Each structure stands twice: as structure tokens, then as C-alpha cells.
Amino acid sequence: MNKNFRLEIFKKASLCRNFEERVIENVNNKKITTPVYVSAGQEFIAATLSSICKKKKIKPLIFGQHRCHSTYLAFGGNIIKLIDELLGRESGCTKGKGGSASIHSKDINMFGHDGLMGSNGPIGVGACFATKKPTIIFLGDAAAEEDYVLGALGWASHKKLPILFIVEDNDLSILTKKSVRRNWNMKDVARSFKLEGHDIKDDPKEIEKHSNLFFKKPMLLNINTNRIYWHAGSGIDNKKTFDRFRNEKTKLGNQAIKIDEQYKINIKKLWKLQLEKQ
Amino acid sequence: MxxxxxxxxxxxxxxxxxxxxxxxxxxxxxxxxxxxxxxxxxxxxxxxxxxxxxxxxxxxxxxxxxxxxxxxxxxxxxxxxxxxxxxxxxxxxxxxxxxxxxxxxxxxxxxxxxxxxxxxxxxxxxxxxxxxxxxxxxxxxxxxxxxxxxxxxxxxxxxxxxxxxxxxYGNHKELNDFLSDDVDIIIFSISITRFEAQKVKETLEKENLKIAIANILWIKPFEIKDQWLRTLEKSKHGGIILDDDYESGVASDMAYQLMKLSSKKVEVMGLKNQSAGFSKKSDNLPPNEKEIIKKIREIIKKNVNYKNTL
CATH class of the missing domain: 3.40.50.970 (Thiamin diphosphate (ThDP)-binding fold, Pyr/PP domains)
Structure with a gap:
């Protein structure tokens, strides 16, 4: 992966991370009063996938899960509308009705989530089947366990759909670890359904490695990642959690630091402006 | 054909x-x-x-x-x-x-x-x-x-x-409402019970009971026709809803809506409050002609007795 592409991915990740930091700030100072599902720590998944899609000139149908701020932002969703959504305003991307978990945007082909974990699995498969358009379905490692997700994987494989299942695997269902819930992994499940299945880290290079087959055949990537904040809200479970964002920033050096500083300033301004409208 | x-x-x-x-x-x-x-x-x-x-x-x-x-x-x-x-x-x-x-x-x-x-x-x-x-x-x-x-x-x-x-599926006939200002009771029937309602009307009319029939097509939104309400209001003994779902669902809600809009009582008849099995003994079938007639007779009797006590 060349450095420019890596920086492009970092830019998107920085946009997402700085957005989420402001969300946390505004939850703590009670400007946001509804539940939030912050995606900080997981942003490199959406940032990398959206950069790959852009490079391939593909505008996929996107079926996000409840923890979807980064998905929305990385794929080009309007940031002001997301701020407004979290503030419960009619000018929000879901008219203030969806809140953090049901982000929707016709502009970027992103379909809202109904709160039934994993329902976006079969829904995305149905939309992909009916339109034959490239489709990405984002699931958490817990949502992926839903029986109807497994049924949908099987049918997507049978119909050879141009679909990419992304399991954002942070190893936690609220706070219950995967090892408590199951003794199998999604890669094996995918392969047993004859899907292309891989278990990888949220390192952009690892994700990119599989991109040649994106939308050419049904594929599932179980991407191991980390959730920095609580399942819902602004608390931190473990301060020692590996942070891909910090790691990439260090690796990429000054250019990344500058990008991040600029995003920090710009996003702070945007939030301030929107909050002043209240 | x-x-x-x-x-x-x-x-x-x-x-x-x-x-x-x-x-x-x-x-x-x-x-x-x-x-x-x-x-x-x-x-x-x-x-x-x-x-x-x-x-x-x-x-x-x-x-x-x-x-x-x-x-x-x-x-x-x-x-x-x-x-x-x-x-x-x-x-x-x-x-x-x-x-x-x-x-x-x-x-x-x-x-x-x-x-x-x-x-x-x-x-x-x-x-x-x-x-x-x-x-x-x-x-x-x-x-x-x-x-x-x-x-x-x-x-x-x-x-x-x-x-x-x-x-x-084999039916080729249309099912019409029978409404009048002079009936004993009005049957509001849903789904397959609509065919049974027709039989009930024929049988009871031989006994000089006057039966109105309202065919419920739209369940949600529940389309209540003015003529249905008029017939219900003018009926001697109110109405009964027939359904092939459990009584505590759609039918009870419809009865409640009809009673809110009229001064008459509307009873409900649907599946019994029991599980069905795989044999004739354990079937839970929608109300049939015989059961509906029995229920209507009970309603009329109860109503007449009640009026006599006034």
C-alpha cells in the first residue's frame, strides 16, 4: 500500500475519530441526551473500505449496524446532518428520529438500522439480490451470531451475490466476550457456506489485500478491532486497549499529525456552530 | 365461466x-x-x-x-x-x-x-x-x-x-352485505367465517329471525361503513364479530371500536383459547354454522331476559 493511499485512509479515520471525541465531550456535558454508540477505535474499517470503493469507483449499497457513525462519515455522509441527528433535530440525517443507532442517508446509499441486531444482514442480501448492486453489510461480532444472519449468509452464497459482509469484531457483546458466547468463528462459518471468508486485523493493509475479490463473489471479512468506549455512552472499559488510530498516526508521522490537528480544529468549530444554533 | x-x-x-x-x-x-x-x-x-x-x-x-x-x-x-x-x-x-x-x-x-x-x-x-x-x-x-x-x-x-x-380459492361469487333497519342481530364476519355467516342467515331466517351481514374486507385500517353502524344501532340485539383468529386480537378490538360508535353490544367469536394439534380431536377451528347459531340464540336470550328485568 502506498503512503498516499494510506494517508487518504488516515484522513477519513481522523475525521471519524475527531467526530467521536466531540460526541463524547457532548455526552459528558449533557448536550447529547440520547444513547450513543461510538465507533472510536473501529474507524479504520470504514475508512479503508470507503477508500477502496472510491478507488474502484463503486458506490455500494450500505447496510450499517447500530455503531455506525464512522461508516456514515467515511463513506461521505454529511457531518452537519449527523451532528443535528445526535442533537435530535429535524435537520438531522434521519430527521432527528433515528438518533445514533439508525443513521440513514440516501446521498450515500446508506440504509437506516431498525435496532433489531443483525436484521441488516438479510435486508442487505435482499436488496443486493433485487438490484444486483454491490452491497456492504456491517455487523458486530454479536449481531453476526443471530440465526437470521446465518440464513442470509447461506442464501447470499447460493445466489452468488456481489456482497461483502464485514464483521466488526470487537470481541464484546456489551461486555460479554466471544469466548463466553461461542466456540466457533465467523471465518469458518462463512467458508462452510462456501463464501470467501477471512479473519483479519483492522490494519488497512490487511483489508486491502482482499479487495481484488470485493463484489466479484460473496465474501465475509471478520475484522478484529477494538472499541475504545463503552457499548453505549462515554465511559472507557480498559485504558490499555490497543488503539489502531494512535498506532497509525505514530507510524505515518508528521503528515498524519498535521491532518489530525486540522480535523480536530475544524470539527470542534462545526460542533460549536451547530450547538450555538440550539 | x-x-x-x-x-x-x-x-x-x-x-x-x-x-x-x-x-x-x-x-x-x-x-x-x-x-x-x-x-x-x-x-x-x-x-x-x-x-x-x-x-x-x-x-x-x-x-x-x-x-x-x-x-x-x-x-x-x-x-x-x-x-x-x-x-x-x-x-x-x-x-x-x-x-x-x-x-x-x-x-x-x-x-x-x-x-x-x-x-x-x-x-x-x-x-x-x-x-x-x-x-x-x-x-x-x-x-x-x-x-x-x-x-x-x-x-x-x-x-x-x-x-x-x-x-x-374455489370461490367465484361475490359476497354482499345484507343491511336493514329492522334486524335482530348483525353479523360482522372476517375471512372464511364470511361463508359461514351466509349459511347462518339462511337457517335463522327460516325461524323468522332477521339477520344482517357486514363483510369485513379491510381489517386495518378497519373500515366501518355508515350503513353498518346504522344497522347495528337499529338492531334489536346488537352484533357479533366472527373471526378465524383468536378472539383476543383483531375481533375484540373491532368490537370495541363498534361499541364506542354505537349504543349496542358487540360480541366476539373466533378461535378458542386452546392450542390446536394434528388430529380432528385437537383441532381449533373457526366458528361453524351450528356454533354461531347457538351463540346468537344465547345472545338473544340474554338480551331478552335483561330487558325483561328493566
Whole structure:
């Protein structure tokens, strides 16, 4: 992966991370009063996938899960509308009705989530089947366990759909670890359904490695990642959690630091402006 | 020769696939009988889509097809299968327009049948849908009514639950209301009980009882005609709702609505509060002519006794 592409991915990740930091700030100072599902720590998944899609000139149908701020932002969703959504305003991307978990945007082909974990699995498969358009379905490692997700994987494989299942695997269902819930992994499940299945880290290079087959055949990537904040809200479970964002920033050096500083300033301004409208 | 409900459904589906770029999805569609002869014998390329046996996922797959504006027809061969099929339809398709301004029109063909077919497969289960927002429910029992259901669906962008009954497939007659200002009781009947209501009227009128009949086609929104209310209000002994779902669902709610709009009592008769099994002994069937007549006699007797005490 060349450095420019890596920086492009970092830019998107920085946009997402700085957005989420402001969300946390505004939850703590009670400007946001509804539940939030912050995606900080997981942003490199959406940032990398959206950069790959852009490079391939593909505008996929996107079926996000409840923890979807980064998905929305990385794929080009309007940031002001997301701020407004979290503030419960009619000018929000879901008219203030969806809140953090049901982000929707016709502009970027992103379909809202109904709160039934994993329902976006079969829904995305149905939309992909009916339109034959490239489709990405984002699931958490817990949502992926839903029986109807497994049924949908099987049918997507049978119909050879141009679909990419992304399991954002942070190893936690609220706070219950995967090892408590199951003794199998999604890669094996995918392969047993004859899907292309891989278990990888949220390192952009690892994700990119599989991109040649994106939308050419049904594929599932179980991407191991980390959730920095609580399942819902602004608390931190473990301060020692590996942070891909910090790691990439260090690796990429000054250019990344500058990008991040600029995003920090710009996003702070945007939030301030929107909050002043209240 | 007059066309039956079965032929009407088959023609409707064919038109939907050939002229409207539609889809029909379901389990075992092409199995023996093609769902009681209601599905044209076409291929997947032509829009007949065989789903796997994963019921819950299938409901979601149909929702996805609905979002793509292919206006899928979804066949649920036994209405009780909705316990598995309905969750994603009700939680996504029915909310999508209101929450995200994205319509998700789906024409759900929920099919009822009766008789020794167990705890899940028998009867209608509209009440599962009835209590949720964002869905319209219609129960056509005649060719004209079926055409109306489809036409309404195509003119709107709503989720339609179409409560069918296999016993109506052979029917080619229209079922008319009988309304008058001078009746003993008015029967409001739903689905397959509408045929039974006709028999009850004939039998009781031989005993000089005057029976009105209101055929309930639109279940949600419940379309209460002015003439029905007038007949109910002027009736001697009020009304009775007949349903082939459990009494505590749609029928009770309709009775409540009718009683709010009138000064008369409306009773309810539907499936008994018991589980059905796979034998004649353990069937839980919709009210039949004999049972309905018995109930009407009880209502009249109770009402007369009550009036005598005043």
C-alpha cells in the first residue's frame, strides 16, 4: 500500500475519530441526551473500505449496524446532518428520529438500522439480490451470531451475490466476550457456506489485500478491532486497549499529525456552530 | 365461466411479474401444486424466487427486495409461520417510510387453512400484524376483492398483509352485505367465517329471525361503513364479530371500536383459547354454522331476559 493511499485512509479515520471525541465531550456535558454508540477505535474499517470503493469507483449499497457513525462519515455522509441527528433535530440525517443507532442517508446509499441486531444482514442480501448492486453489510461480532444472519449468509452464497459482509469484531457483546458466547468463528462459518471468508486485523493493509475479490463473489471479512468506549455512552472499559488510530498516526508521522490537528480544529468549530444554533 | 379466487390470484401474480418488473418470493413455491394453483409456473429468471427454509432471514430478504422497489409479493404458506417471518417485516418494512422516508412496499400473502394441521399451520393470524404501525391488512375472499387488494397495493407504497384462506380459492361469487333497519342481530364476519355467516342467515331466517351481514374486507385500517353502524344501532340485539383468529386480537378490538360508535353490544367469536394439534380431536377451528347459531340464540336470550328485568 502506498503512503498516499494510506494517508487518504488516515484522513477519513481522523475525521471519524475527531467526530467521536466531540460526541463524547457532548455526552459528558449533557448536550447529547440520547444513547450513543461510538465507533472510536473501529474507524479504520470504514475508512479503508470507503477508500477502496472510491478507488474502484463503486458506490455500494450500505447496510450499517447500530455503531455506525464512522461508516456514515467515511463513506461521505454529511457531518452537519449527523451532528443535528445526535442533537435530535429535524435537520438531522434521519430527521432527528433515528438518533445514533439508525443513521440513514440516501446521498450515500446508506440504509437506516431498525435496532433489531443483525436484521441488516438479510435486508442487505435482499436488496443486493433485487438490484444486483454491490452491497456492504456491517455487523458486530454479536449481531453476526443471530440465526437470521446465518440464513442470509447461506442464501447470499447460493445466489452468488456481489456482497461483502464485514464483521466488526470487537470481541464484546456489551461486555460479554466471544469466548463466553461461542466456540466457533465467523471465518469458518462463512467458508462452510462456501463464501470467501477471512479473519483479519483492522490494519488497512490487511483489508486491502482482499479487495481484488470485493463484489466479484460473496465474501465475509471478520475484522478484529477494538472499541475504545463503552457499548453505549462515554465511559472507557480498559485504558490499555490497543488503539489502531494512535498506532497509525505514530507510524505515518508528521503528515498524519498535521491532518489530525486540522480535523480536530475544524470539527470542534462545526460542533460549536451547530450547538450555538440550539 | 366465472373466474375463481385461485385463478384471479394466479393472473395477478403473472401480471406482476411480466408487466411490473415484480418478484414473488417464498418457500417451496414450485412444489407440487404451486401453492394451491395460485402461482404461474415460471422460473427464477422470470421472477419466481425460491427462498431457503430460513424463515426469519427470508422475511428480511423480502424487506431488502422491498427497499429496491421491486414490490415483492411474499408467500407465507401458513399464516402461523408469521411467528418466524414477521419480525423483520414489522420492525423494518413497516417503519421504513415513517422513519427514513424510504417506502418498502411488500404484498404479503398470508395463507390460512384449517383441519388437523397442527398448532402453527392452521387459521389466520392477522392479529400479529394488527397491533403494529405501518401495515395495512385486507382479507379478500372473492375475485373482485382480490383485484381490489392488488390495485390498492400498486397505487400506494405501503406494506400490505393480505390474509387469504385456501377454502376461498374455489370461490367465484361475490359476497354482499345484507343491511336493514329492522334486524335482530348483525353479523360482522372476517375471512372464511364470511361463508359461514351466509349459511347462518339462511337457517335463522327460516325461524323468522332477521339477520344482517357486514363483510369485513379491510381489517386495518378497519373500515366501518355508515350503513353498518346504522344497522347495528337499529338492531334489536346488537352484533357479533366472527373471526378465524383468536378472539383476543383483531375481533375484540373491532368490537370495541363498534361499541364506542354505537349504543349496542358487540360480541366476539373466533378461535378458542386452546392450542390446536394434528388430529380432528385437537383441532381449533373457526366458528361453524351450528356454533354461531347457538351463540346468537344465547345472545338473544340474554338480551331478552335483561330487558325483561328493566
Amino acid at each position: 366465472e373466474i375463481t379466487v385461485r385463478e384471479t390470484i394466479k393472473k395477478t401474480v403473472l401480471k406482476h411479474l411480466k408487466e411490473k418488473n415484480g418478484l414473488i418470493l417464498g418457500q417451496c413455491l414450485s412444489a407440487v401444486g404451486w401453492v394451491g394453483g395460485t402461482i404461474p409456473e415460471l422460473t427464477e429468471k422470470e421472477g419466481v424466487i425460491e427462498l431457503s427454509m430460513a424463515d426469519v432471514a427470508n422475511g428480511g430478504i423480502v424487506v431488502g427486495a422491498g427497499l429496491s422497489n421491486r414490490r415483492p409479493i411474499y408467500v407465507i404458506r401458513y399464516q402461523g409461520f408469521n411467528w418466524f417471518n414477521a419480525p423483520i417485516i414489522l420492525n423494518y418494512a413497516c417503519k421504513s417510510k415513517e422513519l427514513w422516508n424510504v417506502p418498502c412496499p411488500i404484498f404479503i400473502r398470508g395463507i390460512a387453512m384449517e383441519g388437523s394441521i397442527g398448532p402453527v399451520a392452521g387459521s389466520s393470524h392477522c392479529s400479529l400484524y394488527y397491533r403494529m404501525p405501518g401495515v395495512k391488512i385486507i382479507s379478500p375472499m372473492t375475485p373482485k376483492e382480490y383485484k381490489l387488494a392488488y390495485k390498492s397495493f400498486m397505487n400506494e407504497d405501503e406494506v400490505y398483509y393480505v390474509s387469504e384462506h385456501r377454502a376461498s
